[in-house]
Amino acid sequence: MHSFFKLIIYISSIINSNTMLAQIIFILAFTLAIVAFTISIRKIIRNINLGKDINRTDHQAERWKNMLKVALGQSKMTARPVAGIMHILVYVGFIIINIEVLEIIIDGVFGTHRVFSFLGGFYNFLIASFEILALLVLLGVFVFLARRLVLQLKRFSGVEMTAWPKSDAIYILVIEVLLMSAFLTMNAADYKLQQAGASHYTLAGSFPVSQFILPLLPTDINTLIFIERFCWWFHILGILAFLNYLPFSKHFHIILAFPNTWYAKLAPKGEFNNMETVSHEVKAMLNPSYTPPAIEANNKFGAKDVQDLNWVQLMNAYTCTECGRCTSSCPANITGKLLSPRKIMMDTRDRMEEIGRNIDKHGKDYHDGKSLLDDYISREEIWACTTCNACVEACPVNIDPLSIILDLRRYAVMEESNVTGSLNAMFSNIENNGAPWKYSPADRFNWANK
Amino acid sequence: MIQVPTMADMMAAGEEPEVLFWVGCAGSYDERAQRVTQAFAKILTHCNIKFAVLGTEENCTGDPAKRAGNEFLFQMQAMMNIEVLNGYNIKKIVTACPHCFNTIKNEYPNLGGHYEVIHHTQLIQELIDAGKLKTENGEPFKGKKITYHDPCYLGRANGVYEAPRKVLEVLDADLVEMKRCKQNGLCCGAGGAQMFKEPEKGKKDVNIERIDDVLESKAEVVAVGCPFCMTMMKDGVKHFEKEQEIEVLDIAEITARNNNLI
Numbered sequence: 001m002h003s004f005f006k007l008i009i010y011i012s013s014i015i016n017s018n019t020m021l022a023q024i025i026f027i028l029a030f031t032l033a034i035v036a037f038t039i040s041i042r043k044i045i046r047n048i049n050l051g052k053d054i055n056r057t058d059h060q061a062e063r064w065k066n067m068l069k070v071a072l073g074q075s076k077m078t079a080r081p082v083a084g085i086m087h088i089l090v091y092v093g094f095i096i097i098n099i100e101v102l103e104i105i106i107d108g109v110f111g112t113h114r115v116f117s118f119l120g121g122f123y124n125f126l127i128a129s130f131e132i133l134a135l136l137v138l139l140g141v142f143v144f145l146a147r148r149l150v151l152q153l154k155r156f157s158g159v160e161m162t163a164w165p166k167s168d169a170i171y172i173l174v175i176e177v178l179l180m181s182a183f184l185t186m187n188a189a190d191y192k193l194q195q196a197g198a199s200h201y202t203l204a205g206s207f208p209v210s211q212f213i214l215p216l217l218p219t220d221i222n223t224l225i226f227i228e229r230f231c232w233w234f235h236i237l238g239i240l241a242f243l244n245y246l247p248f249s250k251h252f253h254i255i256l257a258f259p260n261t262w263y264a265k266l267a268p269k270g271e272f273n274n275m276e277t278v279s280h281e282v283k284a285m286l287n288p289s290y291t292p293p294a295i296e297a298n299n300k301f302g303a304k305d306v307q308d309l310n311w312v313q314l315m316n317a318y319t320c321t322e323c324g325r326c327t328s329s330c331p332a333n334i335t336g337k338l339l340s341p342r343k344i345m346m347d348t349r350d351r352m353e354e355i356g357r358n359i360d361k362h363g364k365d366y367h368d369g370k371s372l373l374d375d376y377i378s379r380e381e382i383w384a385c386t387t388c389n390a391c392v393e394a395c396p397v398n399i400d401p402l403s404i405i406l407d408l409r410r411y412a413v414m415e416e417s418n419v420t421g422s423l424n425a426m427f428s429n430i431e432n433n434g435a436p437w438k439y440s441p442a443d444r445f446n447w448a449n450k
Numbered sequence: 451m452i453q454v455p456t457m458a459d460m461m462a463a464g465e466e467p468e469v470l471f472w473v474g475c476a477g478s479y480d481e482r483a484q485r486v487t488q489a490f491a492k493i494l495t496h497c498n499i500k501f502a503v504l505g506t507e508e509n510c511t512g513d514p515a516k517r518a519g520n521e522f523l524f525q526m527q528a529m530m531n532i533e534v535l536n537g538y539n540i541k542k543i544v545t546a547c548p549h550c551f552n553t554i555k556n557e558y559p560n561l562g563g564h565y566e567v568i569h570h571t572q573l574i575q576e577l578i579d580a581g582k583l584k585t586e587n588g589e590p591f592k593g594k595k596i597t598y599h600d601p602c603y604l605g606r607a608n609g610v611y612e613a614p615r616k617v618l619e620v621l622d623a624d625l626v627e628m629k630r631c632k633q634n635g636l637c638c639g640a641g642g643a644q645m646f647k648e649p650e651k652g653k654k655d656v657n658i659e660r661i662d663d664v665l666e667s668k669a670e671v672v673a674v675g676c677p678f679c680m681t682m683m684k685d686g687v688k689h690f691e692k693e694q695e696i697e698v699l700d701i702a703e704i705t706a707r708n709n710n711l712i
């Protein structure tokens with residue numbers, strides 16, 4: 001361990017004494033991070049495009065408004081005030097502190113130090129705001145950690161919350177603690193160097209939070225420079241690494257929340273789409289002279305696997321951050337049934353990822369003989385749904401688990417006729433008597449004579 | 451007994467109604483829901499609304515089939531109903547069933563059925579606002595604790611939360627909200643075709659969970675606006691043997707009773 005630190009100090013002394021080398025390392029790391037991120041994103045886009053086409057580009061003004069309100073404005077988050085307010089702190093901190101990251105990138109590429117400091121008083125204001133926000137982010141993150149580790153809220157457990165989803169959440173929070181701590185320590189060291197009159201560390205910035213770390217830092221200039229540089233590198237490399245963690249994590253919602261709210265259903269929640277392929281067949285049945293347009297040979301009614309869902313439903317699955325607000329408001333789940341809307345979304349995503357891995361390994365025509373229905377989501381789950389829309393209402397980023405449940409039911413009913421006897425009886429009652437119960441149509445108006 | 455004109459009668463007389471009352475299957479056949487249908491028909495008659503029903507020409511909207519995944523059956527029902535409705539040149543529909551309301555309002559237009567569709571609680575609210583129904587002297591419910599259970603297909607599905615509550619506000623009663631209400635309202639357990647099947651395995655039935663909310667609110671009257679909710683809440687109250695203490699009534703029945711119509 002001791003020699004490991006010696007090595008780091010040795011390497012950093014070389015990097016610090018040679019700004020050109022530092023610039024090259026920075027540009028390489030930055031480029032590598034962007035390339036790796038692009039590769040991951042392209043895979044996710046490919047997986048989302050496994051889904052069927054759906055046109056969701058109507059009413060653009062309303063879509064922009066929804067995105068601004070729900071994703072940027074976090075309007076649905078505060079339905080649960082504690083989590084909602086803490087989330088807004090972390091989120092606002094995250095967005096605004098990214099202005100600081102912009103400065104770090106410029107400094108890294110051009111070998112400058114605090115390049116925006118020419119802004120003078122406004123720069124001081126910016127740095128001061130970042131520091132306060134960083135502190136609030138830490139506060140929020142500690143509350144989140146406490147909710148998961150100490151209070152162990154029920155919402156964060158459940159059958160679908162296996163080892164990985166649980167640790168994913170903790171990793172994200174720990175990374176945020178580390179990044180914010182590095183940011184504040186970097187500022188503190190910088191401030192101390194400024195006060196000591198070290199060269200390159202010109203007076204810039206205002207440090208309302210990190211000034212309290214000052215007494216904890218050593219006074220030796222070289223050690224301070226090491227701390228400042230180490231935190232600087234840790235902060236920016238940490239951010240680049242975190243960026244590349246996103247596509248493998250539930251934290252990806254920070255990106256997909258925006259398109260997801262933009263493409264979300266605008267119709268009333270109770271409106272379920274009318275299947276066009278069915279309309280053609282029904283019209284042809286009611287009117288023999290109607291000629292339905294030709295449909296694709298492999299077209300199925302409803303969904304058995306993720307390719308039968310549309311791409312918005314698949315994007316929903318990648319957007320899910322597993323918060324469990326849907327499941328905790330689901331009447332079926334509350335009363336102990338197997339159904340959990342969060343699991344529906346996670347299963348859809350996991351199945352999509354599995355198909356993606358199959359494509360990578362065996363090419364795009366490979367079939368593993370598995371499917372979303374049965375191998376991931378059971379019949380018992382889909383038939384427990386009351387279609388009450390509580391999950392859709394609860395989702396802070398407008399995910400629609402209900403539409404997936406309905407498409408799976410459609411497959412079970414229309415492709416397989418695999419449905420419980422009482423529902424079959426209901427169907428035949430409607431067909432034969434025009435009512436879901438076994439009553440005679442002739443008696444329909446009897447209520448008026450009572 | 452009340453005089454309820456059918457569309458066929460109206461057409462034969464060369465007349466057109468202001469509004470078609472879509473009764474729905476539960477409202478037509480279910481004994482408990484029939485009393486709601488009668489109460490609402492009495493309200494319409496009392497307010498001199500020129501209305502009609504389809505009578506034996508009415509047919510299931512297809513809602514339970516659609517929610518259960520049988521899109522074929524749904525669209526068959528929808529297209530047949532649209533043919534009847536368009537044949538009578540129907541412009542406006544009122545119904546006491548949120549499932550019929552949602553289906554006709556949202557899912558029929560795309561299949562060729564364009565109507566103005568309102569829920570009966572919305573029409574009752576309009577009638578109160580227009581001064582056609584009593585707005586005070588709520589003797590039958592004076593001081594009673596009343597809570598309103600939001601039907602999923604009226605509330606979350608279509609955003610109608612206020613009309614039923616406004617109707618209850620005129621009663622001079624003590625309105626209380628359950629802890630889960632409006633957007634967060636808990637389902638009665640009957641939606642999505644659950645009405646027609648046994649529930650999946652679980653710790654308890656959804657309506658029992660919901661009655662816990664009712665008991666907590668200490669309400670003496672549970673106001674509902676949906677025939678399925680009516681059945682579920684009634685069964686739930688019965689489960690706790692609270693039939694003597696808690697009455698489950700539709701908004702139409704409450705209004706009719708407040709106006710001495712039933």
